[in-house]
Amino acid sequence: MNLAAAMPRVQWSRVFTLVGRELRDQFRDWRVVIPVVILTGIFPLLMNFAAQTAMDFVSRYGAPIIAEQLFPFLLMIVGFFPTTVSLVIALESFVGEKERFSLEPLLSTPLSDAELFLGKALASTATPLASAALGILVYLTGLYLAVGWLPSAGLMLQIVVLTLAHAVGMVSAAVVISAQTNSVRAANLLASFIIIPAALLVQAESLLMFWRRYDALWWVILGIALLAFLFVRIGLRQFQREELLEREVEELRLDRLRRNVWHALTAGARNPIEWYRQGVFPAARRSLSAGPWVAAALIMGVVVGLVMAARLPFHLNLGAIDPGGEALMAGLRDQGLLSASGAMYIFLHNLRTVVLASLLGVFSLGVLSLIVLMAPLGIISYAAALVGLVGGNPWLFVGGFVVPHALIEIPALWLAGCSMLRWGSCLLARPDGRTIGGLWLESMGDWVRVTVGLVLPLLLAAAWVESYLTPYAAMWALAAGAW
Amino acid sequence: MNPPFMIEARDLTKDFGERRVVDRVTLEVRAGEILVVLGPNGAGKTTTVRMLAGILRPSAGSARIAGLDVSLYPERVREKVGVLTEHHGLYSRMRAGEYLDFFAALYGLRPAERRQRAHELMRVLALEVDGDRWLAEYSKGMRQRISLVRALLHRPPVLMLDEPTSALDPESAHLVRGLLRELRAQGCAILACTHNLGEAEELADRIAILRRGQIVTQGKAQDLRAELAGLPLFEVRLGKSARRAGPLLRSEVDWVEVGERSIRYRSASPQVQNPRILQRLMDAGLPVVELREITPSLESVYLRAVADNASLADVPEVDS
Numbered sequence: 001m002n003l004a005a006a007m008p009r010v011q012w013s014r015v016f017t018l019v020g021r022e023l024r025d026q027f028r029d030w031r032v033v034i035p036v037v038i039l040t041g042i043f044p045l046l047m048n049f050a051a052q053t054a055m056d057f058v059s060r061y062g063a064p065i066i067a068e069q070l071f072p073f074l075l076m077i078v079g080f081f082p083t084t085v086s087l088v089i090a091l092e093s094f095v096g097e098k099e100r101f102s103l104e105p106l107l108s109t110p111l112s113d114a115e116l117f118l119g120k121a122l123a124s125t126a127t128p129l130a131s132a133a134l135g136i137l138v139y140l141t142g143l144y145l146a147v148g149w150l151p152s153a154g155l156m157l158q159i160v161v162l163t164l165a166h167a168v169g170m171v172s173a174a175v176v177i178s179a180q181t182n183s184v185r186a187a188n189l190l191a192s193f194i195i196i197p198a199a200l201l202v203q204a205e206s207l208l209m210f211w212r213r214y215d216a217l218w219w220v221i222l223g224i225a226l227l228a229f230l231f232v233r234i235g236l237r238q239f240q241r242e243e244l245l246e247r248e249v250e251e252l253r254l255d256r257l258r259r260n261v262w263h264a265l266t267a268g269a270r271n272p273i274e275w276y277r278q279g280v281f282p283a284a285r286r287s288l289s290a291g292p293w294v295a296a297a298l299i300m301g302v303v304v305g306l307v308m309a310a311r312l313p314f315h316l317n318l319g320a321i322d323p324g325g326e327a328l329m330a331g332l333r334d335q336g337l338l339s340a341s342g343a344m345y346i347f348l349h350n351l352r353t354v355v356l357a358s359l360l361g362v363f364s365l366g367v368l369s370l371i372v373l374m375a376p377l378g379i380i381s382y383a384a385a386l387v388g389l390v391g392g393n394p395w396l397f398v399g400g401f402v403v404p405h406a407l408i409e410i411p412a413l414w415l416a417g418c419s420m421l422r423w424g425s426c427l428l429a430r431p432d433g434r435t436i437g438g439l440w441l442e443s444m445g446d447w448v449r450v451t452v453g454l455v456l457p458l459l460l461a462a463a464w465v466e467s468y469l470t471p472y473a474a475m476w477a478l479a480a481g482a483w
Numbered sequence: 484m485n486p487p488f489m490i491e492a493r494d495l496t497k498d499f500g501e502r503r504v505v506d507r508v509t510l511e512v513r514a515g516e517i518l519v520v521l522g523p524n525g526a527g528k529t530t531t532v533r534m535l536a537g538i539l540r541p542s543a544g545s546a547r548i549a550g551l552d553v554s555l556y557p558e559r560v561r562e563k564v565g566v567l568t569e570h571h572g573l574y575s576r577m578r579a580g581e582y583l584d585f586f587a588a589l590y591g592l593r594p595a596e597r598r599q600r601a602h603e604l605m606r607v608l609a610l611e612v613d614g615d616r617w618l619a620e621y622s623k624g625m626r627q628r629i630s631l632v633r634a635l636l637h638r639p640p641v642l643m644l645d646e647p648t649s650a651l652d653p654e655s656a657h658l659v660r661g662l663l664r665e666l667r668a669q670g671c672a673i674l675a676c677t678h679n680l681g682e683a684e685e686l687a688d689r690i691a692i693l694r695r696g697q698i699v700t701q702g703k704a705q706d707l708r709a710e711l712a713g714l715p716l717f718e719v720r721l722g723k724s725a726r727r728a729g730p731l732l733r734s735e736v737d738w739v740e741v742g743e744r745s746i747r748y749r750s751a752s753p754q755v756q757n758p759r760i761l762q763r764l765m766d767a768g769l770p771v772v773e774l775r776e777i778t779p780s781l782e783s784v785y786l787r788a789v790a791d792n793a794s795l796a797d798v799p800e801v802d803s
Contacts, residue, residue, distance in 0.1 A: 017588045021574075028576040101570030105633065107538050108566035109589045110558050241538050438500070 010115055018111070018119025019126070022093060026127050032089060036131045039082040044135040047074045048142035055147055071149050072159075073209045078139045079163035080202055082131035083170060087191060090124035090171045094178030095187040098244065107241050117175065117239040121232075124171045132163050158217055162205070165224040170194055172231030176427070179238040230365055234427045260438075264445025280453035283446035287418040290425075294370065294417035298410070301374030305381030313389055339467065347463035350409070354455060358420045358447065366424025373417045377410075393481060400477020405466035412458035419450040486514035487550075489641050489672030490535060494544035497530050497696075504530045506696035507544060512689075514640070517663065517673040518701075519683040522693030523789055528676040529569055531693070532643045535674065537561045548641055562590065565634035569645040571626045575619035579610065579629055582618055583636060590637035597636075604632040607662060609655070623650040631659065635666075642666065644675040648682060660686060680781045690781075692788040699788045704781060711787045712779035714738075714749035717757065721745065722770035731763050747777070 026032045051074050055067040097103040106116065136159070143149050151159070177190045201224070208217050267279030353372065361369025380402055384394040426443035490512035497505040505527040512518045522528050533539040535546055537553045537560035546553045549563045574582055580601065587597035605611045608628040613621070621629065627650045634642065647663070648656040663686060667673060677683055683690055684704055691701035700707060709715075721728065721744050729741040732748055735756055740747040750756045757774065764771055 014589055017585065021577075021585050024581075025574065025576050097572075100572055100575075101568075102572035102574055104538075104568045104570065105566070105572055105586070105630070106589075108536055108561060108564070108568065109586065110561045110591075111589060112558055242540060245533065245539060 009112065010118060011112075014111055014115050015119045015122070018116065019123045022120060022123030023126065026089060026123070029092075031092075032085070032127065035085050035088075036082065036127060039085065040131045040134045041138065043081060044078050044139035045142060047078050047139055048146065050074065051143060052146050068149075069210050069212065071143065072151060072155055073206055075136065075139060075151060075155075075159055076162065076205060076209060077202075078135045079132045079159055080166055082128045082135055083163055083167040084128075084195075084198075085131065086124050086128035086167045087170045087174050087194060089127060090121070090174035091178060091184060091187045091191060093120050093124050094175055094239075095181055095184050098178075099183050103244065107244070113240045114236060117236055121171050121175060121235070124174070125167045129164065129167050132167070136163075155214065158214065158221065162217070162221050162224070165221055165228050166198070169224055169228035169231060170198065172228055172235045175235035175239055176231060179235070179243050238427075260441055261445075264441045265448050267445070267449065275449075276453060279445075279449045283419070283449040284415065284454060286446055287415070287422050287450055290366075290418040290421040291414070294373070294414050294421055297370040297374055297417065298377050298414065301377035302381040304374065305378035305383075306385050308378070309382045309385030309389065313386065343463045343467035346466050347460050350459045350463065351456065354413075354416050354420075354451065354459070357416070358423065358451075361420040361424035364424065365427065366421040369420040369424055370417060373413055373420075376413075380406075396477045396480055400474045400480075401470065404470045404473045405462045408458055408465060409462035412455050412462060415450060415458070416455040419447040419455075423447040486516070486670065488512065488547075489514050489549050490518070490546075490674055491548075492531075492535060492544065492546040495531065495534055495541050495546050496543035497527075497534055497539065498542040504696055505534065508693070508696070508698050510691055510698065510701060512641075512672045512674055514670045514672050515667055516688045517667050517675065517686050518689050518691060519687035520674060520676045520691045520693055521678070521680070521683055521785055521789075522676075526693040526789075527696040528693055529645060532566070532645060532674065532676060536564045536566045536643050538566075562637070563639055564641045564643055565637065565639035567631055567634045567642075567644040567647055571630040573618040573621070573626055573629065575617065577618055578615055579605070579618060579621070580614040582629070583632060586633050587636045592637060600636055600638075601632065604635055605629075608632060608658060624652055624655050627651055628655060628659070631662075640671060642671055642673045642675075644673065646677055647675055648677070648679065656682070680785060684781045692785060694789045704784075707784050707788070708779050708781075711784045714751050715753055716747060716749055716777045716779070717753065718745055718747045718773075718775055718777055719760070719764065719771055720773040721764070722772050725769075727767060728764060728769055731767055732760060735760055735763070 051067070051071055054070050058066045097106070111119075140150065173194045174187075174191065177187055177194070181187045181190060201220075205217065205220055208214070208220065265279075266275060267282075269275035269278050353376070357369040357372035360372060361367070380398070384398050387397045388394040423440075423443040423446070426439050488511050490510070492508055492510050494507040494509055495505060496503065496507055508527070508531055510518065510520075520528050520531070530539065534541050534553060535548060537548070537557035540554060540557070548560045551560050551563065553560050577585070580598075583601040583605075584594075584597050587600060592600065602611065602614075605614060608631065610625065610628055610632065613625065618626070618629070627648075631644075631647065634644070642663075644663075648659050651659060660682065663673060663675070667688075675683075675686065687704065689701060689703055690707055692699045692707075700710060702710070719728070723744070725741050725744055725746045728746045729739055732739045732746060736748045736750055738749045748760070753776075761771055761774065
């Protein structure tokens with residue numbers, strides 16, 4: 001991605017003028033000042049007291065290691081709590097201005113959309129971060145004086161980066177919410193979509209800290225940083241004068257919604273041929289823009305399978321299998337293969353995977369949908385590698401057991417992945433005059449058209465091949481000496 | 484030589500989804516000219532101003548402000564325009580001086596100039612003693628005046644004002660109108676949206692009437708009257724009953740309305756017809772007390788312009 005192109009021209013003097021005003025406003029608002037004072041001065045002392053009490057308690061039972069794990073955890077909490085204020089400040093700063101109509105005078109100044117976004121985002125992040133830093137300082141000073149504990153430089157770096165990533169992630173997510181609403185009340189309701197995942201995330205981080213898996217914590221930090229970056233990008237895309245001023249009505253208009261959804265699904269077609277011509281093929285063409293990413297993910301799945309086979313090998317007892325024997329065919333029939341019900345089972349299984357991947361993709365900007373699609377290829381390459389490890393021929397294995405149906409199934413999954421990724425990541429796209437809702441609906445419509453019109457028929461065909469033809473190809477592979 | 488056009492819009496259009504809010508609006512304002520845009524609520528005035536001020540992108544058509552295309556150079560357009568928004572939306576936790584200093588800084592004014600300019604404008608709008616007060620304590624009228632000061636801080640050559648005197652008491656409104664005349668004299672191009680027809684008539688060099696996103700008509704007030712109120716209307720007041728006058732005048736003009744001691748008629752060529760009518764009345768022994776032209780009010784002109792065909796019959800032709 002070309003960052004210079006993604007980032008519009010910014011005049012930093014204007015940004016800092018805005019930051020100055022926002023900070024002055026925050027420090028004149030008791031709703032901000034009181035939590036900041038409590039979280040900076042009182043809460044760290046409380047955590048200090050908790051840490052010392054826990055230390056005294058566990059020392060009596062000869063388990064100081066528990067207290068040692070508690071210190072870094074509380075350090076993370078002392079840093080995290082003030083950053084939650086950033087969410088409140090950001091919502092107030094972005095939506096509050098809209099609600100009080102003070103945004104329009106600002107929009108009529110030469111400030112660019114990006115300058116406005118940066119000014120407000122920086123101001124929303126600065127106070128909570130400063131508060132977190134002070135809180136950490138108070139906590140560490142108290143702990144050092146009381147028990148002489150100080151974190152290692154590595155842990156300290158992790159806490160600083162983690163706190164920063166939390167704050168930026170929450171502020172940028174708040175901006176995304178703010179662009180969708182006109183009232184602080186609605187924004188606060190939507191904020192639960194930030195607070196709940198953030199709370200779950202902190203619990204996961206806590207577990208890692210108690211397990212002393214600081215190496216894994218870096219991956220979490222990387223994930224949050226990536227998410228924060230994506231949210232900043234969405235925020236920059238959405239925080240536009242057009243979006244902010246157009247969204248004047250928050251009324252739910254069911255008739256219009258129904259009409260729009262229907263059009264997104266049918267593309268206005270009157271018969272199936274028209275639907276394919278106007279709806280399915282254009283949607284597939286649009287989806288192909290995500291093609292290279294999906295292909296890369298599928299290849300990555302293969303690579304992960306091979307790596308896992310090298311790291312976690314286990315011995316396949318292939319000698320028990322009688323290649324070409326009737327017993328094997330009978331076994332396959334017992335498994336439901338070589339029958340319509342077997343084909344239907346395979347089809348439904350693949351359909352479930354596609355739907356699950358899509359739903360996960362919607363909530364993860366498309367990322368989780370790719371991970372779900374990577375899994376089958378990872379399993380195949382893992383199995384092929386294991387066959388190779390026990391002296392079999394992995395190419396024959398893949399050729400016999402996978403290729404017949406994969407020739408249809410993999411293009412189907414690739415196409416499904418393209419439409420899933422495009423739907424999941426539509427919020428990252430440039431709106432080009434369309435509303436976010438409109439963009440989302442359009443991408444969802446494309447996904448439905450591609451899935452129903454192309455992916456499902458392909459998966460049905462692949463399931464038939466897998467049930468009726470692949471077993472014979474597998475028998476041939478076994479006879480040819482796959483192992 | 485005519486002053487240059489500072490605001491030029493050609494077929495300016497704005498769609499919000501499927502809804503067309505502004506429909507092919509074409510208008511021009513020269514330097515030193517005031518164009519007043521009239522129109523009912525929801526006619527598209529605010530959206531038109533937002534597009535002209537570089538705040539919203541037009542869906543179709545084009546607009547240039549001080550020669551700059553609003554679609555290509557919105558930021559530079561915003562530097563050239565002072566906007567008084569419909570909602571003043573002041574920051575309640577700021578003092579007036581701080582507020583103006585903040586906006587002046589965004590427009591790139593240097594600190595000394597910011598202070599001097601804010602002080603000067605606050606003095607003109609009788610706010611100089613209130614510079615240290617919190618904006619939350621300001622009355623509605625004061626908020627409107629401080630918003631106007633904000634719009635003028637950077638000496639914009641183009642001003643766009645949404646309801647410039649709506650919340651003001653008569654004295655403050657008079658002050659603001661005086662300031663606008665002064666700015667016009669200095670060469671500022673002003674586009675003002677208002678519902679105050681008296682003010683429109685007093686200030687406007689030209690008037691544009693907007694209805695359902697379209698400009699219904701535009702021109703000088705007298706031209707609009709001629710266009711929308713029909714032929715000039717005259718009234719003759721007589722010293723006697725006017726009953727006998729009707730038949731006399733019907734042979735001269737098409738439309739005649741006879742009252743108790745007065746008679747009204749429309750004339751396409753009053754220079755020719757009025758002397759003949761007077762002569763006939765006097766020849767018939769009807770003493771003429773007064774002959775005057777009845778000027779239709781801007782309100783009746785406006786109401787005719789924005790009325791649906793169905794409700795046109797309810798609009799009075801003229802003020803009685």
